[in-house]
Structures are given as C-alpha cells and as structure tokens.
Amino acid sequence: MPAGTEPLPVAQVPASIPVDEPVPLAGEPAGASRSSNRLGAVSDGRRGRTSGRLKVATGQGEAGSESDVTGRIVSQGDAAIIGNRPHEAIDAYQEALKRRPGNRDLQAKLADARRLAVEIQITEIETGADQLAAAGRVHEAVAEWMRASQLSASIGRREGILNKVDSAQRGLRRRRAFRRSVAMAILFGLTLVSVFFYTPMVHRDYIARPKYESILAQPDSLAKATALRAFAVDYADPWWWYIRLFSILEEHGRYEIPFTADAAAKAEELEQSLKIEDKDRSERADADLLISVEQFADDAANAWADVKTAALAAADRLNDPLRKAAAKVVADRADAELTKAGAVRSTLNAALAAGDHVQALAITEVMRNRHPRAGDLLDGLPLPALVTVYDADGAGDPAGLRITADGVQVAPGRICRYADRDVVVEISATGFLGERLVIHADPKPGEREHRKPLHPGRAWTARLPGTNWQRLLVSGQRLVAVGPDAIATVSGIDGAGATALKRSDIGVVSAQKDAHWSWLAPDGSLLSSSDGVILTLRWQDGVPQKEAIARRGLLPVTGFAEKELTFQPGKVLQYVIEPANQGAELVAYHGDRVDWRYAKLDVKNQTRQPAQMFAHAQRLCVADDFELHVLDESGDNIGPTAFSAMRIGPVWPLDGGNVVVVRTGLGLDAFRIDRLPLSKLEFPITAGVIDMARRGDDLLIVGDDNRLHRVTWDKAGNGGGGAFVARWSLVLPDGRQPKSMPVLGDGKVGVVDQLGAFNVLNDADGDFIRRYALSPVPSLPPAIIGDRVVLLNGSELVALHLPPNAK
8 A cells, every 4th residue: 555545444334335245456366357337337358348447446556445445336336327226326426436536437437327317217207208198198298298308418319209299289289179160060050040949939929929019009090000001011021031041941941920910901900990981081171171271371470382382282182172272272372472572582682693782682671571471582681781991001991992792792881691601701902902701690680880901912022131131222123132141132023033242242252251241332332341342333223233343451341432633643542431449540542552541530339320431523521420521632631510419320412422411419410512611501401300211312301390301402402502492391190200210212202100100101292192000110111112112021021012092
C-alpha cells in the first residue's frame, strides 16, 4: 500500500451490502482473466474485452479492506444492471461514489444506470397506456402517452408515442361527430312529426274557433253575414306551407276546418232575412236622405264643394226618380256658386303670376267677402305684408331696385304673404349686395311690416404680397400700394393684373440683410431702399418700372437731387438727405466723395416724419420740423424761413414744386419757394387742421371746426402770381363730423366721420353721394377710383361698388 493511504475500517461498509463474494482487485494473482461490460458488469474473458474502468474503480495498486468493500459494491451494481434492476444499481454506484468521489468510471456507470431506469419507466407507462386504450379509456391513455413522450429523450420513440395520441384523438372526434349527427336526425324527425300532428289542431282550435265564435257574437246581422262569408273563404284550405311541406303524403297532407261549412250556411240564412227588411226600410231612407241634403245645403257653414258632393252621392243612392231629380237640383246650385268663386280665384292667380301683388290683395278681399263658402278655393289666399327697402348707410333710396317674391318680380311696397308657407323675397339694386328676406308663415290677419337695409356690394377683391403697407395711391386706372416689401399695383377695374416691384427685382446685390424699400418720392419718380440704392422710375400704364440706378449708397435716403453746378460747369453733385444721430443731414456727393455736408437740420424722428428736399435752379429748399432751409450750391444757408409752429405732417409740393404747403400745430403754412426771398402765401382756411390730402394742386382739409374744406391752387389767380381758392366748405349730412382719412378721387372726395363711416361727396360742389359703414376702420385711407371705393385691410384689397342714388 502506498505511503499515506489508510484503508477504510470494515465497520464503515453498509450492512445491506453483502461482502461474502470478493471482487478481484489490483492485488489479485497475475493471469486472472476479468473484464467488464459498458455498464461496469464484471464478466469473464468470453464476454468481451478487458476494461480498465474496473481498475480505476477498485483502486488498482492499493490493498486493504477499503478497496475490497468498494469493489464488492461496484460488482453488486453491475449485477443489478445485468438483472435489469437499474434502481438497485443506482444505489450501489452512489454508495461507491461516496467512497471514491470524482471517479469518472463510477460516474459514467451511474449515468448509464439512470438512463436505463428512465427507459424502463417509459416502457412501463407506454404499456399501461396501451392497455387503457384497449379497455376504451382513451382520455386516460392519451394522458399517459403524453407523459411518456415528455420523458423520452429519443426523437424517434417520442414521435411513435405522439402518433398513438393523434390516432386516439381522431377516433374520439369521429365518434363525437357521429353521435351529434344521430342526435340532430332524431331532433329533426321529432320536430317534423310535431308539426304534422299539432298544426291542424292549432289552426282549428286556437285560431279558427275563436274567430268563428266572435263573428257569431256580433249583433248586426248585415255585418255578421259579411264576416261569415269572409270566414268561409279564408279558412276553406289549410295553410299553404303545410300543403307544400307534406304534399308527399297525398290525402294525409291536408286537413279541414269544420266551421267553414257552418259559416257559409248561416251567412246564406242571414242574407235571405235581410232582403225582406230592406224593402220597407228603403222608402223611409229615401225621404230622410233628401231632407238631410237640403238642410246641409242651407247651412252657411258648409262649403259648396261639400254640398255638391253630398247631393250627387244622395242622387246615386235614391231610388225614387222625383227625389233623385231634387237632389240633382241642389248639386247644380252648388256647382254654379263654385264656378263664380273659381273665376275670381283664377283672376287672383293671374295677378299673382304677373307679380301684381297690390291687385292680388284687393281680389283676395273680394274672394273672402263674396264667396265665404268657396271651400278649397279659399285655401292659400294671400295675406298682406309691407316690405320697405332702404340704404343702410343713409344715402337715400337705392336706384335700380328690383324685388322678387318666390321668383316673380313684384313692385316695392305691399306684397303677398301666406298663412301656411314661407315667402322668399330677393332684393337687388344697382351696386348693392343682394339681400334675401324670408317672410315666415303666419296665419294671423293684418299687415306685417318688414324693413330690409341694403349694403354696397363688392366689385372685386385682390390679395397683395405682404401686409405692412404705408400708402394707397391711384395711378391712372390702377391702384398702387406702397410698402417696404414692394410697390404693388392692381387694376382698379377688376383687381386683376397684379404686379409687384421688390428690392430683389432691381439686379443690385443687397448691402444688408432683409433690405427693403424706404422712400418713394411724392411724384413717384424716385425710389430708395434701406441699403442706399436709389432708382429712377418710369411709370407705364400705372405700373412702376426700373429706369436706371441713380445712386448706390449705404444709408436710406428721404430726398435726392442731381444737378450740374451753375458756376462750375461739368461738375455734377448728388444731394441726398440721410439719417444722422436720430435726425437727418443734407449731404452733397461728387461721385463717392462728400463735397459738403449740412448738419443743421432739426428732425425729431427721421423715420416717422423725415426731412424733405425741393431742388430749384441754383438752390435747395429743405424742410425739417421747424423751418425751411434755403441752401446754395456750396451748402450755405442763404434764407431760412421758420414755420408758424412745429411741423406735424408731410410737406406737400404744389405748382410743380414752386409752392409748398406745410401742416403745423397751428394750421397750414404755404410758401412760394421758386424765388428769393421766400414768401409766405395767404391761406383761405384759418381753422386748425386735423388731417389733409393732396392730389395735384387740389387739397382736401379736415378742420378742427368740424367742417370739410376743399381748396385749390390757382396759378392764374392774384393777377397771375397764383393764389389759393376755397371751392367749398361744409358740414356732413346728419350731423356727422369729418375726422380723418380725407381722399381725393376722380370727381369725388371722401372722408371718415366720427362714427367710423366713409362719406363720399361730389368734388365739384360737395353734394353728398353716399356713405359706407366701415367695420373695422382701415389703417390707410380708402381710394376712390371710378365707381369704386377700395379698402386695404391687411393684405386684401376690397373694391366696393359706388351705387347711384335715386333722387
């Protein structure tokens, strides 16, 4: 025995393991022939090759009692395997592994023993399931087979077991379907038998018998006889579906209702008895019927149409010829009255068709008073209504007024309405929006008054590119909207042909981000951008077009002039008004070089109220907020002229720039600037100015005296020196006060009053034409072009008709 190896004590060997048969170990004499099979069973040399597994398991090379015990335990396990007792082998191998832990041969023997145990268990379960299936306990057999398939590690064996399960389940389904079919056939047969035997009973005892007994209980003999006849016919045959269903049974497929023959016989008896009674009753009935017809005709509450119908019906029922003729006389009388009423109603309908509602209402009164018994002819007679149409803006009666009632043209004023239906009234007038008035059904008598205002109609609408518009002008037959985004135009006739001149359209690279238009000269000849580009414009049929680039600077300008110097021939200077320190200054450029700079302009807000420049032969006139600066070609101020107060509006040039009008806080200042020294002109309006508009040499002024003033510059006045002439001054109609947005148009002027309405007047004499209620009031003054008033709301142009008035 190797050193350090201690043999196990004999007492440690379990008592259940026999030790009377020794197992050859490594110390066995040489020449002994021993071997073991795959599961470790010891065999002699005839069973197979010698395995080295036994040597490892028995601890070859060791001696002593411990090795002997382990070898005997292993031999017992091998014997159990050979005897097909895997559980005993498992216990033996586990005991040996406790003595030789980690021995691979013993572990392999233990694994083989466990597999053998499982195979035996699967075989037992499968055999038991087969026995259950043979005994008819299929559900239990399926459960056992499923358990065996789950334990089997062999794919082939598992598929064989599952095939048994599938076969058993198919058998179950076939048996279940067969049982269901048999049950349905039995149920159908029972139903068919029940229908065959119980239908005649139900038809006879529960339907026909109660019906027959209820007819016999009727007190009226005539009604009873009629009902018995109908019963005999209705119940003569079985139900049709019963006959078709059981037609194969021939005579057995029909049944009879026994009450039908009795019903026919009793009906015959009742009819015979009634014939005897009817003859005596007929004479009395004829007399009573004629009396009732004559009394019905004399009652004024009964319509003639009803009288005629009753008389003709009585004539048909009467047997006596004399009484029959008397009934026809009553019918003829009623027919004559209906003919008269029908003629009147025809005249009424003709008046309605012609649209003569006044005559129709008169005929209606005749119809009601003279023919109160006309019956249906009185239905739908018109009732009076009064429709008053007026101009919503208070401009007088609308011209070209046209009214239709239910599609028929009628005269303004009284029209027909009805008690049982609505009347649709369509109203139109030249230049106004069409209106619809629905006169609802109303049975109450008396005239119903309806007032309908008319509003000017839209001639057209157009949309402009952008919304930040600053001015709305008229150029020939086109409208011009001025704003930083574009100079946009549309046709004033129909709003078509929109054009837009944008900063990006001039072919000059922008010197700043988002460059835009900043200034348009009052006469429209010059256009400047925020990045200092100045264009000269050419207007073609009211559309601005780029003519040339006058200057490329860096700053936005509000004035520009280019002149050759009088005393330095060949030298050309460009004069521009540029912003400087929140104000403005006049700069003279010779090319890109500053020739001189005039920085004495007093401007509070160059953006909102910029300085303005007017060029003459040898001098420049520049208006700031407080005075007119007169500069020579070298930039010297040679004749300043102060305003009467601070300027609060634009400077308007008249007479080709020879005269300027300045709105100040105290009124209007007018100056002649084409000669030195500058001379202040007398202005005919002394009232303060709230707002004003200019077109050419014409001015429209809103005064603080609540009057509207029309003034014109007359070149020939004052002995040829020119003078202002007051053409008219007036107060608006209805006590309205002019407040803002004066507008000069072609032959017409306009102004917004204190109530937000735009009043249009004749330019020649100030005669009031009409007014428009504006809601909301636009931010820019409207434009008057031809027979249109155009409003700019955001980016939408809306042209309203300017309707004529009926004087």
